[in-house]
């Protein structure tokens with residue numbers, strides 16, 4: 001197996017890991033390692049993920065592991081110790097040189113690097129740090145790096161990682177200690193996962209003037225296995241909301257549980273991917289739209305209704321009978337109307353400075369989808385949904 005086969009092997013098993021706004025180019029299949037012989041096209045497809053970076057730039061992101069060997073036994077994970085599949089490991093120098101070749105050939109412009117754990121989290125963290133140091137300081141890589149914090153890493157290692165990366169992350173996987181016991185009983189929720197996220201914010205706050213290699217500290221994200229521990233959406237969003245408010249978590253990723261063969265959860269039913277979508281919608285309402293957790297339309301079991309967009313459900317309950325006057329609503333109120341996002345709200349405020357918005361045509365000129373907005377607004381005192389018949 002050549003180094004590209006090894007890389008394709010390691011990267012091809014990373015589709016459960018969400019990173020940036022990426023669309024996986026793999027088949028979506030999980031399970032045993034893929035065959036050793038890849039065609040050149042398959043090799044490329046296995047590790048190149050078109051992704052949108054936090055600054056909006058599109059890049060070819062190499063999403064991979066330094067090693068698929070792991071001594072831990074997380075119940076949901078394809079890399080867990082004892083699972084029967086071919087493992088592969090790169091040395092830091094070997095991996096860094098391979099990445100630079102791909103980078104120079106314009107096959108990969110950014111990197112998302114994780115690893116299975118061998119000889120402890122701190123030892124594995126050193127391998128990721130060594131790789132990043134070689135890339136930044138010996139080989140001169142100036143592109144995007146998202147680096148994983150390993151469970152069991154030390155605070156000094158997290159700080160060094162932050163000095164090298166554009167984004168750092170550690171996956172909580174479950175929303176609290178009790179739920180994590182069902183997914184990964186030998187992982188410490190507070191000590192190994194939650195505390196490093198707090199360290200990141202402590203380090204940022206202790207050195208506010210730090211400008212890093214690219215002028216700022218890296219952003220932080222985490223990921224949950226949605227439905228893996230029978231947790232509710234309320235539990236997942238409670239933890240997400242706390243992290244966004246207290247340690248400036250940039251975003252949470254949700255990966256709907258899918259059973260993997262030869263793991264203790266192989267017979268557990270897969271979770272509907274629509275649940276991921278609803279969790280994302282709700283987390284964006286909490287982060288960007290001024291909603292409180294208590295306003296989410298949770299069902300009695302603590303889950304969001306799958307058939308309905310949570311913002312639409314809130315509006316049907318609160319705005320249907322009391323539509324908002326578009327010409328008077330404040331920005332925070334505009335953001336509560338289905339079909340109006342931050343850019344639309346700003347466009348409405350700017351248009352209002354030039355004069356009253358009297359009908360749906362005025363909203364349509366601002367790029368707003370009027371069929372979504374109309375049931376919940378008044379335009380110059382008149383219900384907008386009654387104007388829809390004219391369109």
Ligand code: SF4
Pocket residue numbers: 070071072073074077078079080081115116117184
């Ligand atoms: S520590 Fe990470 S790689 Fe290892 S089994 Fe757990 S989730 Fe998988």
